[in-house]
Every structure is written in C-alpha cells, then in structure tokens.
Amino acid sequence: MNLALLGGAVLNGLVTGMLYALMGVGLSLILGLLNIPNFAHGVLYAIGAYVLVSASKAFGFLGGAVAALAVVAVLGALIEWGGVRRLYRVHPDYILLLTFGLSLILTEAIILVWGPVGITFQPPALLAGAVDLGVTTYPKYRLLVMVVTGALVLACYLFVTRTRWGAIIRAGIEDKDMAAALGINIRRVFTLTFAAGTGLAGLGGALMAPVRGLLPTMGLDILPFAFVVVVLGGLGSLPGAILAGLLVGVVQSLMTAIWAPGADASVFALMTLGIIARPQGLLGQR
Amino acid sequence: MKNVSRRRFLATTAAGTALLRAPALATAQAAELVMLGIWPFTGPFADVGPLLDRGMRLAIEEWGNKVLGRPIKYITRDSETKASAATRRMEEAIDSEGVKIVVGPWSSGVALACTEVSKRRKVFYYFSGGTEDIAGKRCHRYAFNWAASPYTAMHVVIDNYMKLNPTHKRWYLFVNDYAFGWSVEKYTREAGQRYGIEFAADRMPLGTREYSGFVSKAAAFKPDVLCLLNAGQDVIVSIREAHNFGLAPKVAIVNSWGIGTEDFLQLDPKTRENLWVGTNAYYGANTPVAKKMTEMYQAKYNAPPGYAPCAAYGMTRLTLRAIEKAKSAEPADIVRALENWETQDWPGRVWVNPKTHQTVRDYFLLRCKKSDQMKHQFDFADIVAVSGQPLMPDTINECKDIGAL
Numbered sequence: 001m002n003l004a005l006l007g008g009a010v011l012n013g014l015v016t017g018m019l020y021a022l023m024g025v026g027l028s029l030i031l032g033l034l035n036i037p038n039f040a041h042g043v044l045y046a047i048g049a050y051v052l053v054s055a056s057k058a059f060g061f062l063g064g065a066v067a068a069l070a071v072v073a074v075l076g077a078l079i080e081w082g083g084v085r086r087l088y089r090v091h092p093d094y095i096l097l098l099t100f101g102l103s104l105i106l107t108e109a110i111i112l113v114w115g116p117v118g119i120t121f122q123p124p125a126l127l128a129g130a131v132d133l134g135v136t137t138y139p140k141y142r143l144l145v146m147v148v149t150g151a152l153v154l155a156c157y158l159f160v161t162r163t164r165w166g167a168i169i170r171a172g173i174e175d176k177d178m179a180a181a182l183g184i185n186i187r188r189v190f191t192l193t194f195a196a197g198t199g200l201a202g203l204g205g206a207l208m209a210p211v212r213g214l215l216p217t218m219g220l221d222i223l224p225f226a227f228v229v230v231v232l233g234g235l236g237s238l239p240g241a242i243l244a245g246l247l248v249g250v251v252q253s254l255m256t257a258i259w260a261p262g263a264d265a266s267v268f269a270l271m272t273l274g275i276i277a278r279p280q281g282l283l284g285q286r
Numbered sequence: 287m288k289n290v291s292r293r294r295f296l297a298t299t300a301a302g303t304a305l306l307r308a309p310a311l312a313t314a315q316a317a318e319l320v321m322l323g324i325w326p327f328t329g330p331f332a333d334v335g336p337l338l339d340r341g342m343r344l345a346i347e348e349w350g351n352k353v354l355g356r357p358i359k360y361i362t363r364d365s366e367t368k369a370s371a372a373t374r375r376m377e378e379a380i381d382s383e384g385v386k387i388v389v390g391p392w393s394s395g396v397a398l399a400c401t402e403v404s405k406r407r408k409v410f411y412y413f414s415g416g417t418e419d420i421a422g423k424r425c426h427r428y429a430f431n432w433a434a435s436p437y438t439a440m441h442v443v444i445d446n447y448m449k450l451n452p453t454h455k456r457w458y459l460f461v462n463d464y465a466f467g468w469s470v471e472k473y474t475r476e477a478g479q480r481y482g483i484e485f486a487a488d489r490m491p492l493g494t495r496e497y498s499g500f501v502s503k504a505a506a507f508k509p510d511v512l513c514l515l516n517a518g519q520d521v522i523v524s525i526r527e528a529h530n531f532g533l534a535p536k537v538a539i540v541n542s543w544g545i546g547t548e549d550f551l552q553l554d555p556k557t558r559e560n561l562w563v564g565t566n567a568y569y570g571a572n573t574p575v576a577k578k579m580t581e582m583y584q585a586k587y588n589a590p591p592g593y594a595p596c597a598a599y600g601m602t603r604l605t606l607r608a609i610e611k612a613k614s615a616e617p618a619d620i621v622r623a624l625e626n627w628e629t630q631d632w633p634g635r636v637w638v639n640p641k642t643h644q645t646v647r648d649y650f651l652l653r654c655k656k657s658d659q660m661k662h663q664f665d666f667a668d669i670v671a672v673s674g675q676p677l678m679p680d681t682i683n684e685c686k687d688i689g690a691l
Contacts, residue, residue: 008502016496116336118522118552123530130532136502139530212495213526213552215519217332221495256499260490261463263499 007135009257010250015142015211017249018149019204023222024229024241025156026200032173032236033193035092036084039099041201041226042219043106048072048202049209049218050114053121061124065206072202073195080194085187103219110216123210145207152203153242160238169193173236228267232274234284243282244274318356319615321346321605322363322379323598324390324400329367330493331392331518334594337548341591341598342389344582345606353609359383365391367492369399376403386410386617389601392594393492393517394420394466401429408691410617412605414566414597416466416517416543418473421644423684427621427691430638432601433566434649436543437678440473442649443542443564446671447511448481454510454538459487460500460524462516467492470515470543494520497527505533514541521545522552525561535560546652547592550666555657563652563667566633567596570669571650573634575603590664600632604645607631618691635674642685648674 023045030038048068055071056064079102087094122128123141130137160166171179172189180186205218212218229248233240248267255266274282323342327335339362346360363379365372372391379385380403387410391397394417404411405426413420414432416439421431433439448454457478461467467489475485486507488500494516501524504512512528514521521541528534534557541549544563553561569580569590579599583591591599604624609615612623625640633647652667660666 002506005502005506009499012496012498012502015498116333117548118333118519120522120526120553120557122554122556130530137505137532139532141530142498211526211530213519213522215333217328221493252496253499256490256496257503260488260500263494263496264491 004136005257007133008138009253011133011136011138011142011146012256013250013253014246015146015149015249016253017246018146018153019208019222019245020225020229020248021153021242021245022149022200022204023226024233024245025153025238026197026204027226027230028197028233028236028238028241029156029160029169029193029200030197031230032238033169033176034080034084034088034095034190036095036099037227038197039096039223040079040102040106041099041198042221042223043103043110044072044076044198044219045201045205045208045222046110046214046216046219047075047106048205049121049214050110050119050205051202052206052209053114053119053214056121065203068206069199069203072205073199075202076198077191077195079198080191084194085190088190107216107219114214114216116216119214121209121214141210145211148207149204152200153245156200157238157242225267228271232271232282234281237281237284240281240283247282318359319353319387320359320361320379320383320385321387321389321602322361322376322383322385323602324363324365324372324376324379324388325598326367326392326396327362327364329365330520331367334392334518334545334548335364337592337594338390338392338598340583340587341595341600342602344579344586344595345599345602348582348603349606353606354613354615356615361385365393365396365400367391367393367396369396372396373399373403376400377407380407380409386615387605387620388412389598389605393464394469395464395492398424398465401426404428408617410605410620412601414601416470418469418678419465419684421639421642421683421685425642425685425688427643427689428617430624430643430645432597432604432645432647434647434674435644435678436469437473437476437682438646438674438676439564439566439649440470440542441477441676442671442673443540443562443651444474444477444481444483446651446673447540447562448483450670451510451538452481455481455483456507456509457483457485457511457513457540458504458507458509459485459513460497460504460516460520461487461489462492462494462520463489464492466517466543467515474513474515474542490516490520492517492520495523497524498531500524501527501531501533504528505531509537512537512539514539515543517543521549525553525557529557538562540564545593546650547590547664547666548594549592550654551589555660558654558666559656561654562670563654565593565650565652567591567593567600568650568652568667568669569596569664570667571633571672573630573632575630575632576634579632596632604631604636621691641680641688642683643688644678644683646674646677648672 051068052064055067127141233244256263325335363375608623612619628637651671
C-alpha cells in the first residue's frame with residue numbers, strides 16, 4: 001500500500017470513526033442513564049438527514065443542521081415523555097419493543113413524507129470539491145465533518161465530565177435512586193438526556209447527508225456499527241464510545257484498502273476480540 | 287428499573303437488529319389464477335421492490351385483472367434479497383396459494399436459488415438480471431431471463447463507448463461480489479480485450495455504504511473510466527463519492543448495468559455529468575409497447591419508469607401474452623408458448639432462445655445530459671446506442687441441455 005492510499009484510508013477511517021463515536025456517545029448516554037438499547041437511534045439519524053434537506057431550503061445548510069439537531073432532540077424528548085417514561089417500572093424488554101416499533105413506524109413515516117426513492121444532497125458550494133493534502137487529495141466537506149464531529153464529541157465529553165449538569169448525569173448513571181433522594185429531578189434528567197442523545201444522532205445524520213445521501217432505511221446501515229461501538233467501548237462509557245468509534249472506523253477503512261470483502265466483517269471480528277479480551281469493554285465498568 | 291448487563295444487551299441488540307431487517311409480508315385478495323411477484327421489500331434492494339411491484343401491477347391492470355377469462359390474483363412476497371427467505375416464501379406461496387407463475391426477484395444471487403425451486407416444483411419462472419447462469423449453466427425448462435445476456439450487454443456498452451472514446455484505455459472496476467457482479471465483470475474484461483483496455487478492480491459486498499476507500503484506490507490508479515459493476519444504492523453511493531473526491535466528472539463514469547431513471551432521479555445534474563449508463567430499459571425507448579407503458583406509468587406515478595418497473599411489466603406482459611397464445615395457464619404450456627417465440631414487446635423485437643431461455647433483445651447505452659441540455663425535468667440522457675449484438679456464442683453458453691418439462 002502506498003502512502004497516498006494509506007493516508008486516504010486513515011482519513012476515511014477517522015471521518016467514519018468520528019461519526020460512529022457521535023452515534024455511540026448518544027447511544028451510550030441513553031443506555032448508561034436509562035438502561036435502554038434505543039433501537040430508534042438509527043431512524044432518528046435518518047430523520048436528521050431528511051430534516052436537513054427540507055430545512056436547508058429555507059435556512060441554508062447551517063440552519064438546516066441546527067434544525068436537524070433541534071427537531072430530532074424534540075422528537076426524542078417526546079418519545080421519552082410520551083412512551084419510554086411510562087415503561088420505566090416494567091421490564092426493560094418493553095422499552096426495547098417500544099423503540100423497535102417506533103423505528104418501523106418512523107421509517108414508514110419518512111417514506112410517506114419524503115418518498116421511497118433516495119435523495120442526493122450536495123455539500124454547500126464553499127465546501128464542494130477536494131483539497132490536496134500533499135499525501136492525498138481529500139474532499140473538503142469530509143474534512144469539515146471530521147473536525148465538527150470531533151469537536152462535538154469532545155464537547156460532549158467535557159460537558160459530562162466537567163459541568164454541574166454532567167455531574168448530575170453521571171450521578172444518575174451511577175445510582176438513580178440516590179440521585180433522586182438528593183433532590184435531583186431525575187425524570188427531567190432522563191428526558192433531557194434522551195433528547196440530547198437523539199439530537200446527536202439527528203445531527204450525525206444531517207452531517208453525513210452530503211457524504212452518504214439519503215434513503216429511508218439509511219438508519220439500518222449505521223445502527224449495527226453504533227451498537228458495536230457501545231459494546232466495544234463499554235456500556236455507558238463516553239470515553240469508551242469515542243475510542244471504540246475511532247477504532248472501528250479506522251479498522252474498517254484500512255481493511256477496505258487491504259481486503260475489501262472483509263471490511264464489515266473486520267468490525268464484528270474486532271468486537272468479538274474485544275469481548276473475549278475485555279468483557280466489560282475497553283473503558284467500561286459493567 | 288433493572289440494569290442491563292452487557293451479555294443481555296448483546297443478545298437483545300442482535301435479535302432486535304435482525305428483526306428490524308425482517309420482512310413485511312403482503313398478500314392480495316382471493317382470485318383464480320395466482321401470480322407471485324417475489325420482490326425485495328426489505329434488504330439492500332428495498333427501494334427497488336415497490337417499483338417492481340408497480341410494474342407487475344400495471345401489466346395485470348392492463349389486462350383488466352384477468353386472462354383467458356380467469357381473474358388474476360396477484361400476490362407478493364418479500365425476497366429480502368436473501369436466498370433463504372426468498373425460497374422459503376416462494377415455497378410457502380406455492381403450497382398455500384397454489385402459485386404456478388413466479389416473477390422476480392431482483393438480485394441475481396437470490397434468483398439462482400429461486401430457479402431451483404421453480405425447477406423442483408415445476409413452476410413457471412421469469413427473472414430479469416445480470417447473472418448469465420439462469421440462461422446458462424443453471425438453465426432448465428421452467429426458467430426464463432428477460433434482461434439482455436450480460437455478454438451482449440457488456441459488448442454493447444464497451445463497443446459503443448470505445449467508438450466514441452478510443453483513447454480511454456484505463457478502466458477501474460467496482461464489482462459487487464456476487465453472481466451478478468461476477469458475470470458482468472467477466473464479460474466487461476472479455477469485451478475490453480479487443481480495445482487493449484487495462485483493467486484494475488475492487489470487489490465489495492452488495493450494500494456497501496462506505497465507498498471512500500475504494501474511490502481513493504481508484505484515483506491512485508489514474509483511470510480514464512470508473513466502471514460501476516455494482517447495483518442498487520451502491521451505484522448512487524459510488525457516483526456521489528467519486529464526485530466528492532474530485533475523481534468525476536474529470537473521469538467518465540460508466541455504469542454498465544444500471545437502472546436508469548430511478549438512479550437519475552436520485553442524482554442531481556452535477557453528479558450526472560459525464561455519466562454513461564448501460565441499461566435494459568429506458569423510457570425513451572422507441573417501441574410502441576414502451577411508449578404506451580410510459581404513458582400509463584407516468585399518468586399514475588408522475589415520473590417515467592426506470593429499468594425495474596419496465597422489467598416487471600415486460601416479464602408479466604410477455605407471460606400473459608404467452609398464456610393467451612397457449613390458451614392455457616399451465617406452466618408447461620406457457621413454457622412451450624414462449625420457446626422460440628419471436629414477437630414485438632417492450633424492448634421491440636424479442637426472440638426467446640429455446641435452447642437457453644434467454645430473451646434475445648436490445649440493450650441501451652445512455653449518456654447523461656448536462657443540466658442546460660435538458661428540455662424537461664425527466665430529460666436525463668441521450669440514447670447513444672441500441673443494439674442486441676453480438677449474441678452470446680453457443681460455445682460460450684454453459685446451458686448445454688435445458689432438459690425436459
């Protein structure tokens with residue numbers, strides 16, 4: 001493999017890895033606090049992309065991306081408030097079934113609103129085309145996605161580890177009953193965390209729309225990898241999700257360059273190895 | 287609230303993810319002659335399934351939902367683009383609904399499994415796809431292929447492309463790694479030999495969504511042509527990535543076995559620049575049946591049909607005509623009526639080769655128009671060539687004995 005190819009593969013891996021990390025952080029937040037493997041996460045990612053396409057016509061790309069984050073976060077809050085909350089006291093399987101059903105309903109809703117045929121969405125004119133990095137030529141928009149998702153992931157990490165709100169979330173993850181006993185409105189924390197986690201998925205979908213295009217079932221393509229990231233990183237561990245996201249992205253991309261048919265399989269092989277070597281995940285506790 | 291253990295999380299997510307990809311079954315109302323459309327409503331070709339369904343429905347509606355005075359009961363099953371699911375559902379429909387006529391699915395890999403069910407259950411079977419094996423080494427009396435043979439198709443594409451671009455001798459191939467990709471790659475390489483084309487290739491599974499690595503590799507090869515021998519959304523994703531990386535439109539993209547209209551609708555004019563598409567059907571085809579079908583389809587769906595609905599319509603139409611010709615809806619009679627039949631249908635002149643059951647017909651090469659050349663929103667491409675030549679030589683075809691009914 002020559003240097004240009006290796007450089008391109010690593011950059012591709014970092015872009016994909018950052019996206020996986022963003023999805024993984026959202027899933028991890030929800031899973032850590034609410035104990036829910038959110039099956040609607042993939043379709044919320046898709047909705048983010050579709051909202052971008054519609055909203056950008058009125059508000060431009062940046063406005064569209066903000067709208068995607070806001071709309072999907074509100075949708076997430078509604079899902080938590082209207083559905084998930086009512087099932088906290090019963091077995092987690094019921095919540096799992098709820099998010100699973102929502103995933104199917106929302107996918108059909110996308111088809112009803114935006115149609116079954118895929119949509120191509122171009123990056124803003126300023127970010128169209130590629131830039132010569134010396135080692136390789138690389139699309140400007142992908143570089144932006146890498147920087148923005150990297151910054152978002154870092155901001156999430158700092159928010160959770162360095163702020164009062166983050167401390168409340170961590171307290172909720174550690175011991176919900178104790179946090180509630182200390183006067184924290186844990187219900188509100190649940191709703192806001194769910195909204196934040198899903199909002200990140202929506203923003204991830206919006207950012208990836210110019211890269212991967214839009215299809216009603218696009219959420220199903222990313223969901224298995226997001227779950228792999230959560231498992232590999234450690235359930236509920238934000239740094240774990242970030243590390244695992246990058247690892248999965250880079251391994252998948254390098255494998256594409258070396259032996260393409262094994263690219264996706266290498267991700268699951270990595271997860272299997274991870275489970276064997278470190279059952280609690282790279283940085284997880286449970 | 288109970289904590290979710292890692293083991294439990296793994297088990298539930300694995301089961302849930304599998305279920306999310308599970309099928310939605312669709313059935314039709316009761317009637318007498320049961321025709322099964324086995325289409326991909328979920329899986330990598332999920333976006334194509336409804337279009338195929340539209341095409342088959344349109345043909346049956348054109349016949350007034352009856353043939354030989356018998357009402358047609360049109361039912362569908364989801365192939366999921368999985369051989370196991372498609373064959374299981376095909377068998378179930380044969381057993382529970384009394385199906386004797388099957389059209390579909392879309393994936394060549396799945397079709398190769400369905401054709402075995404058709405052979406064993408003696409059920410009439412029409413397929414349209416790029417594998418050479420349905421009318422080749424896996425041929426049998428009950429199965430037919432509507433699409434042009436990949437041999438003819440790849441020759442039509444390369445012969446006509448090279449006529450217009452004789453200096454384009456470095457081709458990079460993206461090949462979906464299954465029966466369809468193998469067949470079209472084989473004949474692309476074979477057709478390219480005459481012109482001294484140097485090939486390099488990457489094979490990737492169907493449903494690949496991350497093409498950036500492949501585009502980087504292709505760019506390093508410095509090709510004149512990026513040739514797409516992939517299918518479904520893979521085509522769209524790879525075209526988009528080639529543009530994102532600045533490879534296209536500088537380098538021509540040749541999608542040798544494309545679906546045309548539905549792909550064009552997904553690509554904006556910029557990404558269609560310098561895009562060439564080989565296809566079995568384009569709505570601009572100058573045949574009476576194609577023109578009428580386009581009118582009916584456009585009136586109903588506000589857009590012209592691409593290869594998928596045209597293929598489903600064409601296969602169903604030819605089957606219904608064969609039933610009328612045979613004056614019987616029994617599979618063996620339909621087979622005999624189709625064999626060696628030369629007639630006019632969607633592609634114009636068609637002839638069903640009795641030795642292989644290949645529908646011999648024309649193949650199209652299109653060149654996409656720039657946005658300022660388009661006369662209306664669906665004026666996507668010029669038809670560069672329409673040809674059914676050269677025919678696959680008998681010496682190459684691996685269908686040596688099609689067998690008995």
